[in-house]
Amino acid sequence: MNQNVEVVVVGGGYGGVTAANSLAQQKGVSVTVVNPRPDFVERIRLHQFVTGSDDAVEGFGRVMGRNVRLVVDTVTLIDAAKRQVALAQGGTISYDYLVYAVGSGASAPDVPGAAEFAHSISDLEGAERLRSALDEAPDSAPVTVIGAGPTGLETAAELAEAGRKVTLVCGTVLGPSLHPRVRRPVSRRLAKLGVTVLQGPRTRVTEVTRDSVRLDDGRELPSSVTIWTAGFSIPDLAARSGLRTNAEGRLVTDTTLTYVDDERIIAAGDAGVMPDHPFRLSCQAATQLGPAAAATILRRIAGKKATPVRMFFGGQCLSLGRKGGVTQFSYPNDKVNALSISGRTGAGVKEIACVFTLNKLVSGARKATSRAVRA
Numbered sequence: 001m002n003q004n005v006e007v008v009v010v011g012g013g014y015g016g017v018t019a020a021n022s023l024a025q026q027k028g029v030s031v032t033v034v035n036p037r038p039d040f041v042e043r044i045r046l047h048q049f050v051t052g053s054d055d056a057v058e059g060f061g062r063v064m065g066r067n068v069r070l071v072v073d074t075v076t077l078i079d080a081a082k083r084q085v086a087l088a089q090g091g092t093i094s095y096d097y098l099v100y101a102v103g104s105g106a107s108a109p110d111v112p113g114a115a116e117f118a119h120s121i122s123d124l125e126g127a128e129r130l131r132s133a134l135d136e137a138p139d140s141a142p143v144t145v146i147g148a149g150p151t152g153l154e155t156a157a158e159l160a161e162a163g164r165k166v167t168l169v170c171g172t173v174l175g176p177s178l179h180p181r182v183r184r185p186v187s188r189r190l191a192k193l194g195v196t197v198l199q200g201p202r203t204r205v206t207e208v209t210r211d212s213v214r215l216d217d218g219r220e221l222p223s224s225v226t227i228w229t230a231g232f233s234i235p236d237l238a239a240r241s242g243l244r245t246n247a248e249g250r251l252v253t254d255t256t257l258t259y260v261d262d263e264r265i266i267a268a269g270d271a272g273v274m275p276d277h278p279f280r281l282s283c284q285a286a287t288q289l290g291p292a293a294a295a296t297i298l299r300r301i302a303g304k305k306a307t308p309v310r311m312f313f314g315g316q317c318l319s320l321g322r323k324g325g326v327t328q329f330s331y332p333n334d335k336v337n338a339l340s341i342s343g344r345t346g347a348g349v350k351e352i353a354c355v356f357t358l359n360k361l362v363s364g365a366r367k368a369t370s371r372a373v374r375a
């Protein structure tokens with residue numbers, strides 16, 4: 001490669017960082033990551049941040065190669081025709097290739113009062129506000145977690161183990177993504193922690209107020225701190241920039257993660273979608289998609305045809321407090337099966353998965369840095 005190729009990665013989460021580290025191992029490629037915060041956020045530990053069992057933050061110096069330039073800012077617009085991005089603090093950065101890795105964030109529930117009174121745990125700032133609200137509320141104050149997907153289950157258990165009085169409102173069923181047989185150990189663990197679980201067709205939330213949550217069946221639950229965990233939303237940067245997105249706002253790509261209308265834009269992580277091969281919004285997918293996005297760019301730079309991404313899933317791990325958890329196994333296509341590990345071993349597997357994920361970033365950073373030293 002004779003000429004230097006400039007790659008801008010928008011978003012320094014799991015997808016963006018793994019893409020940046022893979023790209024930065026290639027001589028002749030300069031990588032800039034734009035991210036609003038100066039530190040990497042381990043989103044998969046944000047429920048632990050809330051109770052203080054982990055700070056969920058790592059310095060980018062540890063997880064990203066030293067030859068990757070970090071710009072602490074927010075991209076406000078992608079100008080695909082000019083191949084440049086505009087920054088919130090002013091100025092632009094030009095690129096030869098762009099990795100779109102803006103991830104996901106808090107959902108915007110259309111239930112009255114939810115946006116105003118319910119907390120979110122899906123990004124660091126939301127988790128910080130939630131932690132302050134919990135600090136102000138006495139331990140005996142009722143806490144309501146709305147949504148019983150993985151984030152809701154983990155949050156409810158973590159708070160209950162920390163001594164909080166928690167009600168988990170499922171809407172329909174507890175753990176919709178869990179295999180029916182795996183729901184049993186999850187329910188047992190929540191019961192042991194003292195979590196009140198409300199499930200069934202009429203447990204949908206119809207209103208949130210400052211100090212209560214109203215359900216479809218007319219019940220009104222007192223709630224000093226309410227946490228909304230049902231669903232994530234996708235940042236609107238692509239849509240705002242006139243790029244083609246699906247109904248959720250995810251950038252539409254082909255199976256090589258290339259944006260369908262411009263081969264210079266490649267997606268990695270939650271913010272992209274391959275319509276014929278949907279994948280779960282997850283860190284598990286993002287850490288596979290980042291290196292795959294880099295591979296697509298490197299093949300294209302080398303004049304080769306990009307190849308379809310191949311993903312492999314082994315299971316889903318849930319922490320249910322620090323002393324319990326459930327690891328549910330899946331087929332490689334992410335479809336769950338009835339096999340699971342629960343109890344302390346389940347919690348141990350989840351912890352190993354978190355440590356393994358971080359180590360993957362750290363080792364990618366080392367490889368990128370050693371390339372920089374050699375070059």
Ligand SMILES: Cc1cc2nc3c(=O)[nH]c(=O)nc-3n(C[C@H](O)[C@H](O)[C@H](O)COP(=O)(O)OP(=O)(O)OC[C@H]3O[C@@H](n4cnc5c(N)ncnc54)[C@H](O)[C@@H]3O)c2cc1C
Binds near residue numbers: 045104154269317
């Ligand atoms: C509490 C919790 C627990 C979770 N547990 C698990 C789990 O156990 N297993 C699992 O697989 N998944 C889990 N997830 C989901 C997982 O965290 C996400 O799917 C994953 O973070 C997606 O990675 P990403 O790189 O696509 O996006 P993110 O990690 O969200 O990173 C995106 C980055 O882009 C930045 N950004 C956004 N807009 C801009 C912009 N305009 N300009 C510049 N930067 C921008 C964001 O600030 C962020 O830093 C959990 C999520 C939460 C909230």
